[in-house]
Amino acid sequence: MYTASHHSCTDGKNVLAEGVLAVLRDLEHRSADELLRMSDDYGFRADLAAACHALTSRAYDDGDRAALEEVHGALALIYDREFSARPVQESDHEREPILRDVAAVLERAVLGHELRRIPESSVTGHPESGPEYVRWLKAVISDHPAGWHPLYHRHLAEHGSTDDLRLLLAQETSLDPRFDDILALLQIGRHGAEKMEIAANYWDEMGNGEPAGVHTTLFSQALEAIGADSAYIRREFLLEAGISGNISACLALSRRHYHKAVGYFGVTEYLAPRRFRCVVDAWRRHDLDEVGIVYHDLHIGVDAGHAAGWFKNVIGPLVSADPAAGRDIALGAMIRLNTSRDYLDTLLERMRAGAPVPTGV
Amino acid sequence: MYTASHHSCTDGKNVLAEGVLAVLRDLEHRSADELLRMSDDYGFRADLAAACHALTSRAYDDGDRAALEEVHGALALIYDREFSARPVQESDHEREPILRDVAAVLERAVLGHELRRIPESSVTGHPESGPEYVRWLKAVISDHPAGWHPLYHRHLAEHGSTDDLRLLLAQETSLDPRFDDILALLQIGRHGAEKMEIAANYWDEMGNGEPAGVHTTLFSQALEAIGADSAYIRREFLLEAGISGNISACLALSRRHYHKAVGYFGVTEYLAPRRFRCVVDAWRRHDLDEVGIVYHDLHIGVDAGHAAGWFKNVIGPLVSADPAAGRDIALGAMIRLNTSRDYLDTLLERMRAGAPVPTGV
Numbered sequence: 001m002y003t004a005s006h007h008s009c010t011d012g013k014n015v016l017a018e019g020v021l022a023v024l025r026d027l028e029h030r031s032a033d034e035l036l037r038m039s040d041d042y043g044f045r046a047d048l049a050a051a052c053h054a055l056t057s058r059a060y061d062d063g064d065r066a067a068l069e070e071v072h073g074a075l076a077l078i079y080d081r082e083f084s085a086r087p088v089q090e091s092d093h094e095r096e097p098i099l100r101d102v103a104a105v106l107e108r109a110v111l112g113h114e115l116r117r118i119p120e121s122s123v124t125g126h127p128e129s130g131p132e133y134v135r136w137l138k139a140v141i142s143d144h145p146a147g148w149h150p151l152y153h154r155h156l157a158e159h160g161s162t163d164d165l166r167l168l169l170a171q172e173t174s175l176d177p178r179f180d181d182i183l184a185l186l187q188i189g190r191h192g193a194e195k196m197e198i199a200a201n202y203w204d205e206m207g208n209g210e211p212a213g214v215h216t217t218l219f220s221q222a223l224e225a226i227g228a229d230s231a232y233i234r235r236e237f238l239l240e241a242g243i244s245g246n247i248s249a250c251l252a253l254s255r256r257h258y259h260k261a262v263g264y265f266g267v268t269e270y271l272a273p274r275r276f277r278c279v280v281d282a283w284r285r286h287d288l289d290e291v292g293i294v295y296h297d298l299h300i301g302v303d304a305g306h307a308a309g310w311f312k313n314v315i316g317p318l319v320s321a322d323p324a325a326g327r328d329i330a331l332g333a334m335i336r337l338n339t340s341r342d343y344l345d346t347l348l349e350r351m352r353a354g355a356p357v358p359t360g361v
Numbered sequence: 362m363y364t365a366s367h368h369s370c371t372d373g374k375n376v377l378a379e380g381v382l383a384v385l386r387d388l389e390h391r392s393a394d395e396l397l398r399m400s401d402d403y404g405f406r407a408d409l410a411a412a413c414h415a416l417t418s419r420a421y422d423d424g425d426r427a428a429l430e431e432v433h434g435a436l437a438l439i440y441d442r443e444f445s446a447r448p449v450q451e452s453d454h455e456r457e458p459i460l461r462d463v464a465a466v467l468e469r470a471v472l473g474h475e476l477r478r479i480p481e482s483s484v485t486g487h488p489e490s491g492p493e494y495v496r497w498l499k500a501v502i503s504d505h506p507a508g509w510h511p512l513y514h515r516h517l518a519e520h521g522s523t524d525d526l527r528l529l530l531a532q533e534t535s536l537d538p539r540f541d542d543i544l545a546l547l548q549i550g551r552h553g554a555e556k557m558e559i560a561a562n563y564w565d566e567m568g569n570g571e572p573a574g575v576h577t578t579l580f581s582q583a584l585e586a587i588g589a590d591s592a593y594i595r596r597e598f599l600l601e602a603g604i605s606g607n608i609s610a611c612l613a614l615s616r617r618h619y620h621k622a623v624g625y626f627g628v629t630e631y632l633a634p635r636r637f638r639c640v641v642d643a644w645r646r647h648d649l650d651e652v653g654i655v656y657h658d659l660h661i662g663v664d665a666g667h668a669a670g671w672f673k674n675v676i677g678p679l680v681s682a683d684p685a686a687g688r689d690i691a692l693g694a695m696i697r698l699n700t701s702r703d704y705l706d707t708l709l710e711r712m713r714a715g716a717p718v719p720t721g722v
Contacts, residue, residue, distance in 0.1 A: 039465065040410065046403035084550040086617040088686045093617065094469075100461040104400065108455075184545040184563075189445040192572070199567045202545075206560045211553070256447040256454065325449045 012044040020055050020102060021074045023048060027099075032092040039097045052102055056109035065239075071106050072242045078103050079249035083178045107250050114247070114335045123330040128323035130316030137315065137333060141267055144334075146341040151348040152278040160282040164351045166226045168279070170233045171347060174245030175268075176219045180205035182252040186261055197313035201306050218295035225292025238350070240343035247339060251332065259325050262318065263332030266310050267340070272303040373405040381416050381463060382435045384409060388460075393453040400458045413463055417470035426600075432467050433603045439464050440610035444539045468611050475608070475696045484691040489684035491677030498676065498694060502628055505695075507702040512709040513639040521643040525712045527587045529640070531594045532708060535606030536629075537580045541566035543613040547622055558674035562630075562667050579656035586653025599711070601704035608700060612693065620686050623679065624693030627671050628701070633664040 015026045027035065038044060058067035078099045122140070127133045141147050156164060175182075180202055187198035207213025223229075251261035276296040283293045318325045376387045388396065399405055419428035439460045483501070488494045502508050517525060536543075541563055548559035568574025584590075612622035637657040644654040679686045 039462075042403045042407035042410070045406070049401065049403070082549075082616065084616070085552075086619065088620045088683065088689050091617050091620060091689055094465060096615065097458075097462050097465045101400075101458050104455060104458045180560075181549045184549060188443075188542045188545060191446075196567065196570065196572060196575070199564070200570055203560070203564050203567075203570070206557065206564075209557065209561055209564070211557060214557070254457065255443065255445070256452050258447065259449045259452060322449065328449050328452055 012038050012041065013047060016044075016047055016051055019070060020048070020051050021070050021077070023051075024074055024077050024099070024102065027095050030093070032094070035094055035098075039094065045098065045101060048098070049101055049105060052105035056106060060109055060113050069239055071110065072239060072246055074102060075106050075110070075246040075250070076242055079246060079253070082253060083181055083249065103250075110243070110247065111250070111335075114338065115331065117338055118331060118334045122334060123327050126326045126330060128319070128326070130318075130320035133319040133326055134311045134316050137263070137266070137330065138270065138311070140330065141270055141333060141337065144337040144341070146337045146344065147271065148274070149341065149344045149348075151344040151351070152275045155348055155351060156282045157278040160278075160351075162226065162286050162288065163354060165279065165282055165286075165288075166228050166232070167236055167351060167354070168347065169223055169226055170228045170236050171238055171241035171343065172219075173223070173228075173233055173237070174241045175248050177216050178249075180214075180216060182248060182265070185252045186258065186265070189255060190258075193313045194317060197309045201309070204302060204306070215295065215298075218298065222292045222295045225289045238343065238346055240339070240346045244339045244343050247335060251335075257332075259318065259328035260332030260335065262310075262314055263329035263334075264336040265332075266307070266315055266329075267333050267336040269303050269307040269310050271340075273300045273307070276300050276303070373399050373402065374408060377405075377408055377412055380431060381409070381412050382431050382438070384412075385435055385438050385460070385463065388456050391454070393455070396455055396459075400455065406459065406462060409459070410462055410466055413466035417467060421470055421474050430600055432471065433600060433607055435463060436467050436471070436607040436611070437603055440607060440614070443614060444542055444610065464611075471604070471608065472611070472696075475699065476692065478699055479692060479695045483695060484688050487687045487691060489680070489687070491679075491681035494680040494687055495672045495677050498624070498627070498691065499631065499672070501691065502631055502694065502698065505698040505702070507698045507705065508632065509635070510702065510705045510709075512705040512712070513636045516709055516712060517643045518639045521639075521712075523587065523647050523649065524715060526640070526643055526647075526649075527589050527593070528597055528712060528715070529708065530584055530587055531589045531597050532599055532602035532704065533580075534584070534594055534598070535602045536609050538577050539610075541575075541577060543609060543626070546613045547619065547626070550616060551619075554674045555678060558670045562670070565663060565667070576656065576659075579659065583653045583656045586650045599704065599707055601700070601707045605700045605704050608696060612696075618693075620679065620689035621693030621696065623671075623675055624690035624695075625697040626693075627668070627676055627690075628694050628697040630664050630668040630671050632701075634661045634668070637661050637664070 012023065012026075015023050027038075030038070055067055055070060058064040059071045060068075081095070081099065127136050151168075156168070183198055183202040183205060187195050187202065190198065203209070205215045207215065207217075211217070223233075248264070251257040251264055276299050279296045280293055280300065283296070315329060318329065373384065373387075376384050388399075391399070416428055416431060419425040420432045421429075442456070442460065488497050512529075517529070544559055544563040544566060548556050548563065551559065564570070566576045568576065568578075572578070584594075609625070612618040612625055637660050640657045641654055641661065644657070676690060679690065
């Protein structure tokens with residue numbers, strides 16, 4: 001037993017020299033017994049945690065872009081396991097303890113970075129009654145640079161090309177293909193009208209029981225219609241879109257992040273209609289296949305209702321019941337707004353570089 | 362930093378002398394900073410894992426009942442965190458890495474014990490086409506001693522008292538109050554008709570959007586009508602019911618247990634109608650408040666439909682797509698049948714001791 005453990009330890013440590021992401025990729029090929037030994041090897045676990053701390057320090061203290069990519073590559077791999085079906089042949093392959101350790105260190109750094117960007121004054125001093133808080137939060141969202149971002153409301157609305165639409169939809173794969181599962185997770189342990197609001201939103205995502213109306217199916221049709229296949233998405237996917245996707249997953253997966261998640265996804269629902277309006281207009285201007293725009297067209301109306309319900313039945317009552325919840329909800333909203341802005345800024349730059357805006361426009 | 366870590370280590374180790382459950386209870390009162398130091402203290406983590414191994418060895422190798430109770434008390438505490446809302450004041454309290462380590466060792470022992478009770482011949486040699494597999498599995502369920510258990514089909518049907526009904530409903534709190542969330546978890550990462558089947562089952566649990574029809578609400582009404590309050594439930598709750606509840610949570614929480622979960626909850630759905638028929642008959646024989654039996658009465662019909670859909674749209678297609686899935690599904694079904702039998706055997710003994718069967722019957 002000791003020999004086996006020692007052997008596994010050496011194995012894990014050898015891979016560790018290649019980095020945190022290399023360790024996670026190596027875990028994919030380990031047998032159930034090897035994984036068990038590695039989980040039980042707390043020398044290896046401590047070394048892996050130290051490597052995670054060193055990685056996040058390079059990413060966030062030193063501003064090392066490659067390290068930042070490794071942080072988010074590692075988190076994307078971990079979340080992909082949480083949100084996807086596992087083959088029956090791997091039912092005894094237990095990677096959770098090691099992955100949870102890694103995720104804990106990386107998530108703390110990612111969220112810590114986002115929280116440091118938010119001025120305390122922007123999340124305190126808010127109204128303490130639910131309805132007034134909701135009005136306040138809506139103003140915070142619309143006043144933020146991400147509230148009416150030029151990518152949607154100028155570039156796409158006025159002269160977005162089909163290449164731009166393809167590039168945008170490729171980035172949206174960071175959230176939309178798992179939004180139903182995110183809602184399913186958010187409602188766990190909640191009660192009453194609050195739970196029902198999220199449940200009904202989930203059921204809408206599932207086409208209200210109509211297979212042809214399932215939103216992930218409609219979103220796939222949009223990708224297909226615009227020619228964004230998996231090779232294209234892999235090639236063109238921006239780090240900033242990956243960061244948004246990772247934070248979405250992080251906040252949904254743990255019960256303790258619920259209040260931040262409620263603010264975060266409240267922003268998503270609230271901004272979707274105005275943003276999707278610009279996507280639909282650009283799509284139709286290019287006379288693209290209507291089948292590909294059903295998803296976005298549908299969400300203009302549906303998400304207006306979802307946002308209204310989210311504010312009325314989730315956010316308002318949470319704040320009325322405990323005003324202390326207002327700060328965490330606002331933090332979540334600000335995290336979404338800031339990361340959305342980063343991502344749209346980068347994407348807009350990329351669109352402008354890829355297809356120069358006609359002079360004189 | 363080292364001093365702090367060393368200090369926390371000593372703290373954790375002091376508590377560890379009192380057992381695994383004491384450590385988990387102690388975590389409830391730790392500050393966010395203390396929890397962080399304990400998570401990063403791999404000496405403490407290794408000692409805690411060793412304590413978990415020692416505990417499961419006493420429970421399962423030595424047959425120590427107190428140790429078995431501690432194993433399941435610890436798991437119940439961990440799962441309760443996963444299935445319940447966390448206060449906003451604890452959003453920075455990260456206990457997941459430590460709890461996942463503990464759960465991993467305990468779950469392996471609990472599932473290992475159940476798997477050793479299942480003869481390999483009972484889960485292999487099954488048909489390889491979906492529809493034939495379903496027929497085979499239904500026969501396995503009905504032929505098992507839990508398929509027509511005397512608690513329901515003799516004791517309760519013929520002379521179950523209101524005390525018996527109260528005792529039974531108290532045990533059912535191990536699963537029913539979180540069945541909606543279990544379905545929400547099961548459907549994560551699935552697709553097509555399989556995902557829709559579980560989604561529709563979830564939406565049924567949510568009263569199809571009608572607050573008064575939410576099944577957890579109806580179940581609470583049943584508890585209230587029969588006088589099973591939380592103090593009564595705490596006092597009368599059987600270890601065997603806790604084991605069932607823990608295995609239900611374990612199989613639902615991890616993607617890699619999906620196939621076992623599908624077999625496990627397939628049994629639950631398939632047996633509910635015939636079992637609930639007996640509960641409803643006993644309830645009405647005692648002329649109890651009808652409001653309390655809506656839940657069980659409803660499920661006689663609803664779960665017949667759910668079971669049919671579960672077999673047709675989930676189990677059948679999984680086996681047709683990959684016959685290797687059949688073994689894991691059957692293992693899950695057998696785990697449910699065996700633990701259900703244990704629990705019903707113990708409960709029936711308790712009912713008979715509590716209210717002796719009239720002689721001559």
